[in-house]
Amino acid sequence: MTIPVPQEWIRSSNDERAVDNGCWFDESSAERVREFFLRFLKHSKGQWAGKSFELLEWQWQDVVAPLFGWKRADGTRRFRRGYIEVPKKNGKSTLFAGLSLYLLTCDGEPGAEIYSAAADRDQASIVFNEAANMVDYSPHLASRLKVVRSTKRIVDHRSRSVYRALSAEVPTKEGLNAHAVLMDELHAQKSRELWDTLRYAGASRRQPLMLAITTAGYDRLSICWEQHEYARQVLEGTVEDTAFFPYVSAAEMEDDWTKPEVWSRANPSFGITIDAEQFAEDCREAQESPAKENSFRRYRLNQWTQQESRWLNLEKWDACGDALAELEGQLCFAGLDLSSTTDISALVLVFPGNEQYDVLPFFWVPEDGARRREKRDHAPYIPWIQQRYIDASPGEVIDYERIRARINELGQRFKIEQIAIDRWNATQLATQLDDDGFEIISFGQGYASMSAPTKKLEELVLARKLRHAGNPVLRWMAGNVAIEQDAADNWKPSKKKSQERIDGIVALVMATDLATRHIERYCIYDEPGGLFL
Missing domain, CATH: 3.40.50.300 (P-loop containing nucleotide triphosphate hydrolases)
Known part of the structure; x- marks a missing residue:
């Protein structure tokens, strides 16, 4: 029956x-x-x-x-x-x-x-x-x-x-x-x-x-x-x-993720285990950052996202384009991202200050292939070379000795405390720079090393605590960056998933890590003498 x-x-x-x-x-x-x-x-x-x-x-x-x-x-x-x-x-x-x-x-x-x-x-x-x-x-x-x-x-x-x-x-x-x-x-x-x-x-x-x-x-x-x-x-x-x-229980992909009615529809415990005011604050923060938008939509609205996600908001990046402070003789930290000898390489110096982090980037490409790279990377390499934003090495490959010489020159102008470098592609140059008296920090490119400084860099951009003086090469790379996220919401810039070159941003992330670690070790006072243990 x-x-x-x-x-x-x-x-x-x-x-x-x-x-x-x-x-x-x-x-x-x-x-x-x-x-x-x-x-x-x-x-x-x-x-x-x-x-x-x-x-x-x-x-x-x-x-x-x-x-x-x-x-x-x-x-x-x-x-x-x-x-x-x-x-x-x-x-x-x-x-x-x-x-x-x-x-x-x-x-x-x-x-x-x-x-x-x-x-x-x-x-x-x-x-x-x-x-x-x-x-x-x-x-x-x-x-x-x-x-x-x-x-x-x-x-x-x-x-x-x-x-x-x-x-x-x-x-x-x-x-x-x-x-x-x-x-x-x-x-x-x-x-x-x-x-x-x-x-x-x-x-x-x-x-x-x-x-x-x-x-x-x-x-x-x-x-x-x-x-x-x-x-x-x-x-x-x-x-x-x-x-x-x-x-x-999830928001539909076509839903407007900023609307409270979407939040409550996706979250069956909304207003009970989930505080509506805090949820709204998280949403406002996510609207400032494409990466945080990705996390918000996945974790708070249960939408399946792509592994890669856009990262830096260029309007926020451009708002950090003020002129740099007087940097001669100042303490700084460097990130060095060496490409293959036929592509662009980047060195970025980060100067930690009381209120701002000043950023000074340097780039190298092989001169003979610059026009070919313009078509491939959709970037104006020739004008940037003419305007001295990029240093062109004669020939088809980058002369690493030229990079080494430039770093030594910069070491005379600034107090380069440490240089972060991915040794996988730069063993010989790392050894040479070490012989030149620089402290070389081996820096992994996985989530363990990259996640904290990637998030810190975004935080500095959103808070306008970064100054980059509108460098056009670094801006182009900032607009290219996509990040990868793992299941624990760790982040790292992804060369594989990004639209074009991001070498300068990778170098900036590494230098930011060294600079922020230095700030954490020291207290900053306004009195003469600057940094005290």
Whole structure:
């Protein structure tokens, strides 16, 4: 006999197919989960710390009730896999922590193995720590469960069940017999290895559940994009899969991302866990910076962005075009970005001051290929050479000795404290400059080295604390820059993704790092003497 399903729970063509296949909706099972949250779980952070966990409307209506209310004809859960995508700060990890504890203690599975999984140990700790805190706050759960923080396990001796946090860094995950796998921030997974390992870990269980919850990513080749697209197709009904649970809350790409109505539509916890005034401030800041716009739209509106993103706003850059201060004899830091011998190379000096950072750039190209480079790079190399913004080395290749001589000349004019250089392309020149008495700093080009100074440079531009005197070559490069971002929102200028040459900006980022590190080590006073230890 077919059990009627309330119309409010039939929301897609796949729900209709499920009913045709004998699925039904058990409201008492769904209410059991809500009651568990309310009676036994308490929040441990922020303004709700110590208060009972009352599911928000979207958490109940759109996730918990359908996940646990829908049943197959045999009474087991309808959904076996699922994908939940919502913006940051909507309570994803807290919800997952509560679900982990319910599945551990109340899902009727003897010897259950519950796993929360993430890309790395730090991310894996977030859900686990929240679940452990919930146990500590609940006398009932604390009397029943043993929390082992050192190994990130929670043990239920009564049912011989265990909850454990896993990360992609754990050496082996073979042989798991999972009742439930809850994957946090799927977009951060660098490969699909962990997902594929855990995908069939519950094959021998009666009603296994594998659930991913994440913010939008950018990598269209990732496991997260694969699941995102699959969820979209299930929601649209173009894919028939009655066992897959999809939920996506995001702004549409054509929406005006600066409008409050778009913010609230994309964020189901808007005004509750998300402060509207702070959100508006973040949006205003994002409008000043293409890179921050990219992050805002991805993390706060859940829009899938491209890996590369425009970076510097040229209007803001041009506003920093005031004349330089008197720099002769002043302390400065250098970034040297050497191209191949047939392309443009750049040296940028950064002079840290009390209020402003002055920037003095120098460029070199081979003279014989300048016209060819004008066509290739869409830049007026010949006029720049004539106006002495670029030094042209005779012949088809740059004479590194010419660069070395120029740096030594500059060392006589200014106090060049350090020179940052990527040794990968400049080992010989770096060694020679070291012999000349300069302190050479080897500077990597990855996120670890480049992210902080890249963000700092943007901060200086937006605050008009940079002076570059309108150098046209550096301006051209500033307009070319695209940045790459990783899953942790680290940034770096991307030569691969940028439209044209950006060597001067890369050199500027490296020099900015040395200069700002110097400022952090010293206190600046107005008294004579300038910098004091």
